[in-house]
């Protein structure tokens with residue numbers, strides 16, 4: 001394959017490097033070619049050190065003046081922290097070097113010199129505040145601790161898909177541009193759709209129900225947009241959900257699936273993310289499951305003088321329940337009908353077949369059995385002050401053979417935050433969209 005030069009004297013043949021590269025954690029002995037970021041450097045006059053970092057680890061590069069090429073020695077002096085370099089050299093065992101090995105460089109190419117000063121502190125003990133870190137998220141992601149969060153989130157997503165496939169569910173995609181509110185209540189972001197007014201989807205609720213009524217078990221990872229003007233540590237305006245919907249299911253079937261799903265996810269994180277959990281100082285246990293009615297939860301909260309809403313649990317009540325039943329997914333069912341959306345199946349006059357799931361002090365999911373009977377749906381829409389005409393297509397989808405069904409939605413960032421004990425949900429999303437943030 002012939003290649004024309006890109007005209008850069010510091011050019012690295014990336015195809016050659018791709019074939020020859022050794023990742024730092026795989027370094028044993030002999031000659032190696034490595035590349036990565038300048039994690040730290042020290043200059044003792046006649047001897048210069050660089051700690052080089054790639055996605056797998058860190059190794060020391062050591063150069064003694066007169067014993068290495070003069071250009072190499074110079075480059076080690078001039079390169080700045082977080083710059084990207086290529087190093088070719090000989091591996092030597094060294095008692096003083098971290099990890100017991102170092103590279104004596106024969107060739108160094110500075111691929112990208114980082115401008116100084118860096119706008120945020122990227123050291124292990126960085127004290128830069130979250131908003132500023134988010135302004136420079138690309139640089140914040142140089143940090144091992146921050147990468148650890150998203151490696152764990154990657155496992156969480158993988159585990160969810162794996163679990164659902166084992167359950168025999170079909171992985172589905174749904175539209176994100178919709179013509180009207182799917183649930184009522186929540187504020188929507190408006191979008192222009194040619195000559196029509198459209199909205200960004202607040203949930204895939206209605207679509208997943210329609211699909212479950214023919215394919216029985218369906219799941220999705222779906223982005224939702226909610227134009228709520230909140231500014232809390234647990235809400236985003238753009239977030240992702242693990243959605244699930246199953247035919248021939250009531251809320252207890254759904255809670256069973258959800259409980260096993262969270263257990264599966266946490267177990268996989270424990271097995272696959274040992275070093276990430278260590279670097280985030282998180283000790284995880286596979287949770288148990290605990291069931292209680294809303295009424296029972298309210299009695300417990302009152303006993304501890306914690307406020308309970310009329311038809312919702314306060315944040316403090318959620319926290320108290322987790323304190324009392326740590327390492328459990330707590331299912332609070334028989335939820336007041338007035339506190340659940342119109343599509344949740346009523347249970348008598350006051351209660352519903354809806355539930356919330358609480359884990360590590362916060363709601364991670366809500367779900368329940370849905371209404372599959374068009375007449376009852378229309379009744380509930382009216383009771384919620386919604387116009388059945390606006391939901392005609394949805395209601396009609398249950399007229400031609402729709403089985404009883406139910407499902408849930410788990411907040412992906414919320415779950416990540418709670419698994420990792422993060423203090424703010426924005427830590428669990430790469431590029432958060434909140435009330436004040438539209439970039440980067």
Ligand code: ATP
Nearest residue numbers: 226234235236237239363364365366409410411414
């Ligand atoms: P909350 O009471 O916490 O505001 P909700 O009852 O509005 O949540 P649902 O619409 O049932 O939530 O969404 C299912 C799950 O998605 C929630 O349990 C939560 O984990 C997550 N979630 C909901 N809203 C948000 C949001 N604004 N930002 C991030 N995650 C969210």
